[in-house]
Amino acid sequence: MLNIEKTTNASELTVALAGRLDTTTAPELEKEIKASLDGVTALIIDMAALDYISSAGLRVLLSAQKTMNKQGEMKVVHVNETIMEIFEVTGFSDILTIE
Amino acid sequence: MKIIRGIKIGGLQQKIFNLMLIFIIALIGAYAAVAAYQQKNLTAVVQRASAEQQASITAVSDQTMKTVLETSMSRSTALQAYIANDLFADVQTDVRTLQAFAEELFAHSGSFSAHPYAEPNPGNDGIPSAQIQHEEGVDPSDSEDLGLVANMSEVMLAMFESSDKLNSCFIATTDGCILFVDDRAGSYVSESGEVYPFAVRSRPWYTQAVEEGKLIFTGVELDAFTDIPGLVCAAPVYRDGELVAVVGADIFLTSISEYVQNTATEGSFLCVINEDGQVLFSPQKKGVFKAEISDQAADLRKNGSKELADFVTLSLSERTPLTLLTIDGKEYYLTGAPMETLGWSVISVVEKEITTQPTSAMLGQYEKISADALSAYELGAKQSAKTIAVLTAVILLLAIAGALFVAGRVVKPLEHMTRSINALGGSDQAFEMEDIYRTDDEIEILAESFASLSKRTRDYISQITEITAEKERIGTELALATRIQADMLPNIFPAFPDRPDFDIYATMDPAKEVGGDFYDFFLIDEKHLGLVMADVSGKGVPAALFMMISKILVQNFAMTGRSPAQVLQAVNNQICSNNREEMFVTVWFGVLDTETGIITAANAGHEYPVLMQSGGRFELLKDKHGFVIGAMDGVRYKEYELKLTQGSKLFLYTDGVPEATNAQNELFGTDRMLAALNEDPDTSPEGILRNVRAAVDGFVLEAEQFDDLTMLCLEYKGETSMTEICKELSVPAEVERLPELLSFLEQQLEEVGCPMKTQMQISVAAEEIFVNIANYAYAPGKGIATVRLTISRDPAIATITFIDRGTPFDPLKKEDPDVTLPAEERAIGGLGIYMTKKTMDEVFYEYKDGQNRLTLIKNLPYKEQGGKQA
Numbered sequence: 001m002l003n004i005e006k007t008t009n010a011s012e013l014t015v016a017l018a019g020r021l022d023t024t025t026a027p028e029l030e031k032e033i034k035a036s037l038d039g040v041t042a043l044i045i046d047m048a049a050l051d052y053i054s055s056a057g058l059r060v061l062l063s064a065q066k067t068m069n070k071q072g073e074m075k076v077v078h079v080n081e082t083i084m085e086i087f088e089v090t091g092f093s094d095i096l097t098i099e
Numbered sequence: 100m101k102i103i104r105g106i107k108i109g110g111l112q113q114k115i116f117n118l119m120l121i122f123i124i125a126l127i128g129a130y131a132a133v134a135a136y137q138q139k140n141l142t143a144v145v146q147r148a149s150a151e152q153q154a155s156i157t158a159v160s161d162q163t164m165k166t167v168l169e170t171s172m173s174r175s176t177a178l179q180a181y182i183a184n185d186l187f188a189d190v191q192t193d194v195r196t197l198q199a200f201a202e203e204l205f206a207h208s209g210s211f212s213a214h215p216y217a218e219p220n221p222g223n224d225g226i227p228s229a230q231i232q233h234e235e236g237v238d239p240s241d242s243e244d245l246g247l248v249a250n251m252s253e254v255m256l257a258m259f260e261s262s263d264k265l266n267s268c269f270i271a272t273t274d275g276c277i278l279f280v281d282d283r284a285g286s287y288v289s290e291s292g293e294v295y296p297f298a299v300r301s302r303p304w305y306t307q308a309v310e311e312g313k314l315i316f317t318g319v320e321l322d323a324f325t326d327i328p329g330l331v332c333a334a335p336v337y338r339d340g341e342l343v344a345v346v347g348a349d350i351f352l353t354s355i356s357e358y359v360q361n362t363a364t365e366g367s368f369l370c371v372i373n374e375d376g377q378v379l380f381s382p383q384k385k386g387v388f389k390a391e392i393s394d395q396a397a398d399l400r401k402n403g404s405k406e407l408a409d410f411v412t413l414s415l416s417e418r419t420p421l422t423l424l425t426i427d428g429k430e431y432y433l434t435g436a437p438m439e440t441l442g443w444s445v446i447s448v449v450e451k452e453i454t455t456q457p458t459s460a461m462l463g464q465y466e467k468i469s470a471d472a473l474s475a476y477e478l479g480a481k482q483s484a485k486t487i488a489v490l491t492a493v494i495l496l497l498a499i500a501g502a503l504f505v506a507g508r509v510v511k512p513l514e515h516m517t518r519s520i521n522a523l524g525g526s527d528q529a530f531e532m533e534d535i536y537r538t539d540d541e542i543e544i545l546a547e548s549f550a551s552l553s554k555r556t557r558d559y560i561s562q563i564t565e566i567t568a569e570k571e572r573i574g575t576e577l578a579l580a581t582r583i584q585a586d587m588l589p590n591i592f593p594a595f596p597d598r599p600d601f602d603i604y605a606t607m608d609p610a611k612e613v614g615g616d617f618y619d620f621f622l623i624d625e626k627h628l629g630l631v632m633a634d635v636s637g638k639g640v641p642a643a644l645f646m647m648i649s650k651i652l653v654q655n656f657a658m659t660g661r662s663p664a665q666v667l668q669a670v671n672n673q674i675c676s677n678n679r680e681e682m683f684v685t686v687w688f689g690v691l692d693t694e695t696g697i698i699t700a701a702n703a704g705h706e707y708p709v710l711m712q713s714g715g716r717f718e719l720l721k722d723k724h725g726f727v728i729g730a731m732d733g734v735r736y737k738e739y740e741l742k743l744t745q746g747s748k749l750f751l752y753t754d755g756v757p758e759a760t761n762a763q764n765e766l767f768g769t770d771r772m773l774a775a776l777n778e779d780p781d782t783s784p785e786g787i788l789r790n791v792r793a794a795v796d797g798f799v800l801e802a803e804q805f806d807d808l809t810m811l812c813l814e815y816k817g818e819t820s821m822t823e824i825c826k827e828l829s830v831p832a833e834v835e836r837l838p839e840l841l842s843f844l845e846q847q848l849e850e851v852g853c854p855m856k857t858q859m860q861i862s863v864a865a866e867e868i869f870v871n872i873a874n875y876a877y878a879p880g881k882g883i884a885t886v887r888l889t890i891s892r893d894p895a896i897a898t899i900t901f902i903d904r905g906t907p908f909d910p911l912k913k914e915d916p917d918v919t920l921p922a923e924e925r926a927i928g929g930l931g932i933y934m935t936k937k938t939m940d941e942v943f944y945e946y947k948d949g950q951n952r953l954t955l956i957k958n959l960p961y962k963e964q965g966g967k968q969a
Contacts, residue, residue, distance in 0.1 A: 001838060023870045024837050052859055054866045055931030065922045082856045086863065089937045090930055091918025 001025050003049075004032050011072070012042040018049030021057035030060045037064075041072030048078035058092060065095055075099055112503075112510035119502035127491050134487060138480050145476060149469040153462055160461060164454045165432075169421035172447050173434040177418055179362075179369055180436035180445040183355055186264055187316065187440040190332045190350050193258055193268065194314060197346035198334040200254055201270055204247060205338040213246025216278055218294050224285030227259050232287060234275035235296035244272040248344060255280040258348075266322075266329060268348035270336075271299045304333035308345050316441055319352060319379050319392050328352045328379075328392050356380050366453035374442040376400040376411055386427050388448065410435060414444040423451065511535070512542045516549065529553045577640070580613045584643055587650060589620060592785065592829075599824070600693050601628065604784035605811035606792070608755075614807035615642025615684075616753045617650050621657070626693045629657045632705060632751035632811055633686040636727075641680065648674065649684045649728065663688045663701040664736040667728060671703070675732040683729035687751060689741075696743035696815050701736040703728045706754055707769075709776060713746030717776035719769060743815035750776055750787065751813075755806035759795045762802045767795055779948060783827040783887065784812035786902075793904075793949075824851065824890040832873045832884035832903060840869055840886060848897065851890050853959055860938040861897060864955050867931035868901045868910070876905025876951065895959040903951050909944045910953070911936070 002025035003018040013036055021029060037043070043064060047053075061076070068074035075097045079087065087093040204211060216239075219230040229252035233239050248270045255268045259280045269279030277299045287295050299305060304317045314334035322329045333347030355371065362369040363382030370381035370388050376398035381390040387403050400408040406424050413419050414435025422433045430451035437444045512535050519530055530553035536546030585607070594603055605618045615635030623629050631653050635642040652673050656666040667688055674684075687708060689700030700708070704727035711717040725736035743749065752772070759767035775794035776787060788810050795808065816825075828843045830836040841862050848858045865886070872884045885902040915936070916929040936942055941956035 022837065022841070022866055023834055052862060054863045055934055056866075056870070058930050059928070062922060062925055069922060082859050085856065086859075086934065086938075090934055091920075094919070095922040095925065 002028060004029060006032065006036060008036075008040075011040055012044065013037070013040045014044040014046060016046040016049070020052040021050060021060070022052060022054040023056040026054075026056035026060050029057070030063065033060065033064050037067055037071070040068075043068050043072070043074040045074070045076045046078055047076060047080070047083060050080070050083060053083050053086060055090075058086075058090060061092065061096065073097065112506040115506040115509060116499075116502045119498060119505070123495065123498040123502075127495070131487070131491070134484075138484075142473070142477070142480075145469075145473055149466075149473070152469075153465060156462060156465060161455065165421065168432055168449065168454055169434075172421060172432065172449060173418060173436070176369075176434040176445055176447040177436040179358075179447065180438050183358075183371065183443075183445055184438040184440045186350065186355065187332070187438070189262065189264060190348050191314065191316075191440060193262065193265065193348050194332045194334050194346060196258070197251070197255065197268060197270065197348070198314070198336055200251055201248065201336040201344050201346050202338070204250060205244075205336060205343045208247055208338075211247060211250050214249035214252060216245060216249040216252065219284040219287040221285040221288045223282075225282055226284075227256055227280060227282045228284055229256055229278060229280045230284055230287070231276055231278050232294060232297035232299070233277065234299050234301075237275035239276050242272055242274045242276045244274065244344060245276045245278065248272060248278050252278065252280070264350050266349045266351045268346075270344050270346045271302075271305055272344050273300070273342055275299050302331075304331040304347050304349075305345050308333040308335045308347070309342060318373070318394070321392060322351065325351075328356060352380070362447075366450035368448055370446050370448065371438075372399060372411060372414070372444050372446060374415060376402075376408075376415075379443070411444070411446070414446055415442065509542075512538055512546070516542075516546060520549065523553070529557050577613060580640065580643060581609065584609075584613050584617075584646070587647065588617060594620065595622070598693070599826075600816050601691065602784050602814040602816065602827075603628075603630075603811070604788055605809075606788055607807065607809040609807045610638065610755070610804050613640055613643035614638065614809075615646050616755065616807035616809035617646050618751065618809055618811045619650055619654060620811070620813075621654055623657055623660065623690065628691040628693060628813075629654070630689045630691065630698075630749075630751065630811065630813060631657075631686065632708075632753065632809070633684050634705065634753040634755075634807075634809075635684045636682055638805075638807075641682065645680075645682045645684065645729075649686065653686065653688060657688070657690070662738060663690055663699055664725075664738040667701050667703050667725065667736045668734065671728040671734050672732060674729040678729050681730075683727040685727050689749075691743070691813070691815070693815075696745075696747070696817055698741040698743060698749065699738055700741065701725060701738050703734075703736060706752060706757070709750035709752070709773065710741065711748040711750070711776070711780055713744045715780075717748070717750060717773055717780060719773070743817075745815065745817035746781075747815045748780070748784065748787065749813045749815075750791075751811040752791075753807060753809040755804070755808040756791065756795065756810060758806055759799050759804060759808065760802060761799045767798050771798060783885075784814050785827065785829050786885070787812045789883075790948075824888065827885060827887040829883050829885040832869075832876055832882050832905070834870055834873045836884075837866060837869060837873075840884075841866060844886070844888060844899065847888050847890065851959070853897070857957065857959060861899065861955070861957055863931075864935040864939055864942075864957075865899060865901075867935050868953055868955070870931070871910050872901060872903045872905065872951075875908060876903040878906075890959070897955075897957045897959055899955045899957075901951075901953045901955075904949055905951060907946045907951060909946075909951075911942060911944050 001020050005016040005018070007014040007016070015033065017029070019025070045061070045064075065074050077099045079098055084093070084098070087096065087098065216229065216231050219232070220228070223230070231239055231245065239245055251270055255270070255278075259265050259268055267279050267281035269277050271277040277297060289295060303320070304315070307315045307317060312335055314332065317331040317333070319328050319330045321327065329349055329351040331347050331349040333345055335342055336344040336346055359369050359371060359380040360382045368382045368388070370383070370390065371379045373379050377396040378388055378390045378399060379392060381388045383389050387399060387407070391397070399411045403426060404424070406422075407426060410419060410422050410424065410433060415437055417437060419433070419435040424431055424433055432449045432451055432454060433446060435444050435446040515533070515535050523530060530549045532546055532550045536543050588607060589605070592604055595601070603620055605620065607614065607616055607618060609616070615638055617631070617633050619629070619631035621629050631650070633646070633649055633653070635646045635649065649670065652670040653666060656669045661669065667686060670686070685705040686703040687700065687705040688703075689698045691698045700722065702722050703725045705724070707719045707721050709717045710720045720741070722739055723737050726734045741749070756772055757767055757769045771794060772791060775791045778790045778794070779786060782790070791810060792808070824847055826843075826847055828840060830839055844865055845858055845862060848861065869884060869886070876882060876884070882903060882905055887900045887902065889898040890896070910932055913929060913932050915933050916926060918933070935955070939955045940958050942954070944951070944953050946952070
């Protein structure tokens with residue numbers, strides 16, 4: 001349901017998400033990100049192919065953002081309109097760096 | 100149990116040992132107590148006997164002594180008195196003889212010539228001789244009578260010589276001369292040869308005899324020449340009544356004095372007392388019994404106690420009894436006897452102490468013997484105590500050894516048995532009888548019982564194993580049969596997801612592993628739905644097999660397009676042709692025309708169906724019953740028709756529902772069933788069945804059910820527009836079922852052309868609510884979550900209701916998170932509900948009929964958007 005693709009370039013990690021980020025898939029993403037954040041100073045979450053995000057997904061993003069605040073920066077890119085609205089409703093648009 | 104040196108502490112061995120030990124110790128204790136008591140008692144007896152004997156000896160001895168003393172003392176005293184008296188009596192006789200002789204002489208003076216006499220001649224000293232003396236100034240030659248009385252010289256000489264008591268004898272004339280005989284002539288003559296004058300007529304004996312005119316004894320006087328105590332016996336001589344001479348004799352009391360002195364032994368003596376109570380002779384040198392010969396000597400009667408005075412007075416007149424007196428602080432036994440001649444008395448004195456000395460000595464001796472005996476006894480007792488102690492120790496040791504041995508003997512087979520039994524393992528091992536158990540007592544019986552039990556158990560185990568294996572096999576097969584049976588029935592819901600014009604839901608819970616009930620539904624063609632509810636007589640595998648046949652036959656005949664009555668007739672004929680077991684089945688069979696809502700049905704002995712016309716209540720439909728299937732060949736069935744309108748529901752069931760029984764043997768009954776159905780008549784068919792099921796469960800509680808519980812509910816929705824949807828999905832409340840739920844919602848929303856964004860908002864909200872239910876509603880158990888989606892066209896609204904029967908909980912009460920905080924301060928959680936509230940147009944919660952119901956309402960904007968969004 002959720003496809004996670006990681007690309008590492010030096011200390012920059014790009015995580016491309018495709019599909020649905022919901023209660024059932026969020027733990028998978030959380031595990032993937034946690035396992036890869038060592039030494040990463042720039043985390044880019046690519047949401048180009050992400051159709052759906054629920055509060056469980058938001059929690060993973062929040063957790064990742066907190067980690068990256070300590071060791072570098074995090075960007076969320078290619079956010080579609082639907083997901084953007086959720087970010088806005090929940091105040092995540094103020095927390096995340098969205099491009 | 101602890102094991103120390105092979106002895107199990109707290110084991111049987113120790114218990115037996117303890118018991119024996121206690122017994123032995125008690126025995127020894129009792130013995131020791133008795134021995135100690137006896138020894139103590141014996142000692143006391145010995146001591147008491149000794150004391151008694153001493154007292155008795157003292158008493159007897161005292162008495163005997165007193166008696167002996169009394170007898171001997173008084174006799175002796177009397178004897179002494181007699182002997183003493185005799186002395187004086189002899190003298191008295193002598194003086195009387197002289198008196199008679201002199202009186203004769205004077206009476207016949209004419210017949211006698213003067214007899215020569217002489218002055219004392221010192222040469223005669225030591226030889227008895229007669230001589231004269233005279234008063235100073237008196238000339239013997241002038242004396243008229245001297246020559247006369249000299250005639251008595253020979254007589255007096257003879258008297259003197261024949262008596263050893265006489266000191267001298269004499270005759271005095273009235274003219275102051277005296278003729279006397281003795282053997283101390285020398286003592287009367289001075290060294291110059293002069294004869295000492297002698298005051299004859301002044302002498303006490305002379306005066307006293309003259310005065311008294313009879314024979315007298317003078318008091319004791321010390322001899323003028325020798326200082327030896329003596330006394331004189333004198334008597335006057337008369338001639339024709341005229342005093343002519345005095346005769347007399349004197350005796351030295353040396354013999355008495357010596358005699359008295361000789362009587363003195365330690366603690367006893369004699370004394371002689373005169374008529375004046377004066378002590379004349381006594382060996383005592385001091386005290387009241389000291390002798391003193393003088394006129395001034397003390398009178399015993401005035402010099403001591405009254406008792407002494409009484410005693411002395413008595414002794415002067417008669418023989419006294421033995422008298423005990425305290426004199427000078429000492430106790431004395433006294434006896435007295437009078438000396439009649441002189442009126443004196445002899446008193447015998449014995450210190451009491453002396454008399455008791457033999458007793459004391461005897462007592463001392465006795466005490467010594469007694470003490471020796473006692474100490475010997477005590478020594479013996481100690482010795483015997485030691486012996487007893489040693490003996491006890493030996494007995495105790497023997498007893499301990501014996502107890503250990505006996506206990507060991509008793510316990511050993513038991514221990515061996517315990518080991519053998521503990522070592523048993525597996526079913527093929529058995530407890531074997533061994534020689535060690537052949538003890539001829541309960542142990543042997545126990546061992547035999549064990550052996551027998553062990554053998555029987557082994558046999559039993561093998562039997563059980565077989566039976567269990569058989570049961571296991573049957574169980575497995577039954578489980579398989581149940582699965583096959585369940586699989587035979589349409590059990591996937593929604594059964595016809597592509598048919599919005601009706602909804603159907605059915606359940607079957609067999610009472611045993613496999614049941615005889617069944618339901619069935621199947622599309623005969625596009626517009627005809629066959630509905631079957633049946634109940635086979637009997638239970639278990641036979642009923643299940645019969646049910647299979649019935650089910651297949653009903654469906655097969657139905658698929659041929661026959662009417663329900665014809666189907667039942669055909670099935671009946673088919674079954675009857677080959678029904679040797681004489682089983683039967685009740686069947687309700689109906690065919691729904693999905694376009695008209697008309698059900699054509701026939702009832703072969705089955706329960707009344709329950710019908711709810713739209714907007715109304717569930718009611719029993721008392722249709723016409725035909726005969727059961729399988730009982731009789733050629734039975735004909737009647738058909739009838741029902742008209743269902745939009746929202747009408749038909750409820751079919753087997754007798755397991757109304758005949759569900761509680762612990763009080765009450766039947767659930769059709770009334771309770773109808774009440775359960777009408778609890779929420781507008782809910783989905785699945786909800787209807789759930790309500791009935793809940794009511795039955797709440798009624799029977801723990802009571803075991805014997806009948807299958809099979810139900811089916813059909814809701815007729817009639818011709819429905821694609822733009823107006825009311826759908827329901829029930830899934831186990833588990834997070835894993837989330838995709839199923841979301842795809843159900845999204846599929847419906849998609850169909851009505853809901854924009855993607857709205858779909859996602861609804862999904863996000865639905866996910867939140869469902870995950871909440873999944874995580875908390877039934878925790879830690881499991882349950883079902885139902886989501887009902889209604890979409891109306893005008894106004895364009897989607898209503899999504901989540902229903903669960905879990906713990907009442909209103910998630911909307913949760914406080915909203917502060918979404919303006921920076922990431923660091925954001926709490927993880929609480930976002931979902933917040934998002935739900937934000938994105939939905941209306942969200943509300945209610946708790947009703949034991950259900951949590953959370954409803955989301957969202958206005959659909961697709962009119963403006965038009966068509967589907969990619």
